[in-house]
Amino acid sequence: MEHRITKLPALTVVGLHRELDPSQSDGPSKLWGEFIPRASEIANNKPETCYGMTWCGAPDAQGKQLFNYMPCVSVEPDAAIPEGMAKREIAAAEYAVFTHSGHISGIGESFGKIFGEGMAATGRTPAMGMPSFEHYDHRYEAESGMGEVDIYVPLEATSD
Numbered sequence: 001m002e003h004r005i006t007k008l009p010a011l012t013v014v015g016l017h018r019e020l021d022p023s024q025s026d027g028p029s030k031l032w033g034e035f036i037p038r039a040s041e042i043a044n045n046k047p048e049t050c051y052g053m054t055w056c057g058a059p060d061a062q063g064k065q066l067f068n069y070m071p072c073v074s075v076e077p078d079a080a081i082p083e084g085m086a087k088r089e090i091a092a093a094e095y096a097v098f099t100h101s102g103h104i105s106g107i108g109e110s111f112g113k114i115f116g117e118g119m120a121a122t123g124r125t126p127a128m129g130m131p132s133f134e135h136y137d138h139r140y141e142a143e144s145g146m147g148e149v150d151i152y153v154p155l156e157a158t159s160d
Helices: 027-041 104-122
Strands: 004-008 011-015 018-020 050-059 065-075 086-090 093-103 132-136 146-154
Touching: 011 050, 018 027, 018 050, 027 050, 027 065, 065 086, 093 104, 104 146
Parallel strands: none
Antiparallel strands: 004 093, 011 065, 011 086, 018 065, 050 065, 050 132, 093 146, 132 146
8 A cells, every 4th residue: 555654743632532342333433423513612623624533442341442533623732622522632753644545434444454554565563552543634525425534553663
């Protein structure tokens, strides 16, 4: 998979956070459905640029690994948090960036390719403890679910 490496400054985001079961593949889309109507509650947000943050969760009572998902927008670090939402600070880091093209229903397949073969092509290791994220901008058409979405995977620091 084609990729590029980029450095991003620290980012503060506010959105709806849930811990989800990976077997429920519609979990993120349902969360987006809850978030979009409420995005205007976030002061000084940039709704034309949204993020879908993903990071590892804790195992459930049966030992199944859960994951965290958070549709969100970037805000100033001192932004107020609307009721029922969460704020997350993302440290500055270096990322491998891959682009998903097509219908959003195929984004899970793109993630599979990224972690199956794409990351090997970077020659780098994903950073543990930091979220990967989808970056939705003008190239994505929410009404149709079609377009391009960049997927950012944080990278472990190099020793050079």
